[in-house]
Amino acid sequence: MNRIRLGLMMLGLLILTGTGLAERLDLATMENAEQAQTLIEKTWDYPIPYELLKTSDYIVLANKTHLLDENYIPQDLVKVKVRKISSTPIEMREAASDALTALFEAAKADGISLYAHSGYRSYRTQKTMYYNRLKKNNGKDDGVVAVPGSSDHQTGLGIDVINKAGIGKKFTSAFAKTKEGIWLAEHCWDFGFIIRYQKDKEDLTEIIYEPWHLRYVGIQVSEYLRQSNLCLEEFTEEWQRAVQAYEN
Numbered sequence: 001m002n003r004i005r006l007g008l009m010m011l012g013l014l015i016l017t018g019t020g021l022a023e024r025l026d027l028a029t030m031e032n033a034e035q036a037q038t039l040i041e042k043t044w045d046y047p048i049p050y051e052l053l054k055t056s057d058y059i060v061l062a063n064k065t066h067l068l069d070e071n072y073i074p075q076d077l078v079k080v081k082v083r084k085i086s087s088t089p090i091e092m093r094e095a096a097s098d099a100l101t102a103l104f105e106a107a108k109a110d111g112i113s114l115y116a117h118s119g120y121r122s123y124r125t126q127k128t129m130y131y132n133r134l135k136k137n138n139g140k141d142d143g144v145v146a147v148p149g150s151s152d153h154q155t156g157l158g159i160d161v162i163n164k165a166g167i168g169k170k171f172t173s174a175f176a177k178t179k180e181g182i183w184l185a186e187h188c189w190d191f192g193f194i195i196r197y198q199k200d201k202e203d204l205t206e207i208i209y210e211p212w213h214l215r216y217v218g219i220q221v222s223e224y225l226r227q228s229n230l231c232l233e234e235f236t237e238e239w240q241r242a243v244q245a246y247e248n
């Protein structure tokens with residue numbers, strides 16, 4: 001009799017333990033499902049890879065509200081190998097310089113002659129230019145020369161490219177209508193460049209339309225900016241929001 005009772009008690013205990021285990025298993029499965037759900041919600045669906053945005057220094061933004069440090073000097077500056085307006089060497093970051101060479105070669109193959117003008121400009125040079133302009137303009141900033149730290153040329157990724165007819169003249173938006181300007185606007189993206197200061201983005205870039213100013217961002221980003229028609233300011237805001245949403 002005692003044995004039977006003991007047996008029954010043990011059986012009951014087993015069932016209880018078993019139930020507990022099953023409940024715990026259920027809970028674990030639910031937690032896993034929740035985690036899985038969170039992961040699904042956190043899927044990266046922005047058109048540019050997360051790793052690229054977190055590591056690329058070719059998407060740096062320099063403008064009046066995003067000033068580059070006065071000590072910022074790119075560490076991989078090289079002399080560009082393309083045809084230039086003057087004999088003064090032009091420097092750019094290595095990847096940008098290589099892309100520029102490829103762009104000039106493709107242009108040449110299409111019968112387009114391009115000339116490089118201004119590439120990397122140091123903070124100090126920009127500062128001198130800025131104060132010279134102020135002096136010339138009775139101390140007033142007329143927006144022609146960028147405030148030191150805000151110039152795209154300090155990134156080492158910006159370059160001014162014009163045609164033969166433009167040599168020695170003031171750059172104007174009329175360049176966009178020349179065959180060289182048209183070629184650049186159509187093909188620069190294929191080499192990782194963007195037209196940094198577009199006509200319909202003047203209120204965002206706070207810089208007048210400059211169809212001659214190319215800016216290297218890398219091919220994945222340039223292709224995306226071509227099809228989305230975003231300027232660098234809009235792109236920066238967009239990708240930073242995507243990264244923030246993904247990380248929080």
Ligand SMILES: [Zn+2]
Pocket residue numbers: 118153158159160212213
């Ligand atoms: Zn420029």
